[in-house]
Amino acid sequence: MTTPIRVLIADDQVMVRQGFTVLLDAEPGIEVAGQAVDGLDALGKAAELAPDVVLMDIRMPGLNGIEATRRLTEAAGSTVKVLVLTTFDLDEYVYEALRAGASGFLLKDASAAELAQAVRVVAAGDALLAPNITKRLIAEFSRMTAAPRPPLKDRAGDLTERETEVLCLIAQGLSNAEIADRLVVAEQTVKSHVSRILVKLGVRDRTQAAVFAYETGLVRPTGY
Template sequence: MTSGPIRVLIADDQMMVRQGFTVLLNAEPGIEVVGQAVDGDDAVARSAELTPDVVLMDIRMPGTGGIEATRSLTSVAGSAVKVLVLTTFDLDEYVYEALRAGASGFLLKDASAEELAHAVRVVAAGDALLAPHITKRLIAEFSRLSAAPRAPLKDRVGALTERETEVLALIANGLSNAEIAARLVLAEQTVKTHVSRILIKLGLRDRTQAAVHAYDIGLVRPAGG
């Protein structure tokens, strides 16, 4: 992130949603809406032009939808843009696919101005899960949907050390750096270093993607699963 305001692009096919979110976010200190997009293709094109830090991406849009656009944006080498998907229902089936496609979190469209601004800041920082009680349910659900024969766990965690694997599991369980530090009796800065190394080694973008990966490889089991 730069030291300037968080630059946001809003992608939604409904003009009232775009304009409403623009007004709400521009009223927040440290956040600037730099553009709007009417569909997925427009979001990808406008992102290339405007280089936002965060894209608020509606999942369901005519033509190229939010999932395809998210995949396009997050698959670009060197891209630092974070995608926050917008949905009407917290268990919308498409949210699973959006997280797989590289979204860093999601937000309900009826969120308050405070929740909207908080979500943008969290995603831009890349240091926490959004709405952990809901996001963990989503991650757990799509991990059930992809149950398949797996390689030994040591092969699935790749180059991670034993401690890094332990930290990854705690991230997936929704713990903050401070909570992980307390659990493992480590300095919080040490935990931050472990998290950074995990993201680099696994080629992941942020903590949300780390949690998705942990469930995906079976390191963490869904509650009751």
């Protein structure tokens, strides 16, 4: 029997926590391990319950979701994935959360199917990059970032020409299968490239790799 994906829901609104709990507990292969009322509570519950995915509201009293995300993802040995919850699809705080280590974001009015799919995608380590809205958000707010720091450029220099090509396609939101079709290679070959890219860049997942690509100027935001 497959181990269910354990989810922690962090939101200061009771109705949101309860609603998402009901929706996710009804999904096969997903269980809600607990709820947190703010960022500090999320840190404590995450340490106690060891969830696979945290649904993290951004705007919470006390410790907000951005700082809570940063602390969760930067903790030694941390493997937890953070899926940011927001009311606005172009919320500047969402981009800050992505920079802090979140693997993607989800609108609070998402359907049950969209919520469950988002949890499964993030838990699998693929990151929630496919929706156009996520790509647009990353591209839009990357325009506002300062010039990249030298260490970022140095890390980009560690990539081979093919790995750089794959990274650029990741940043455009392409899946492994789509990248394989574009480059006319096997999907397993793409997976190997992606794994090496994440290791060389020192990032957690595809979302963080995409943020890196925009911030270093490897990919220029266009068409959004």
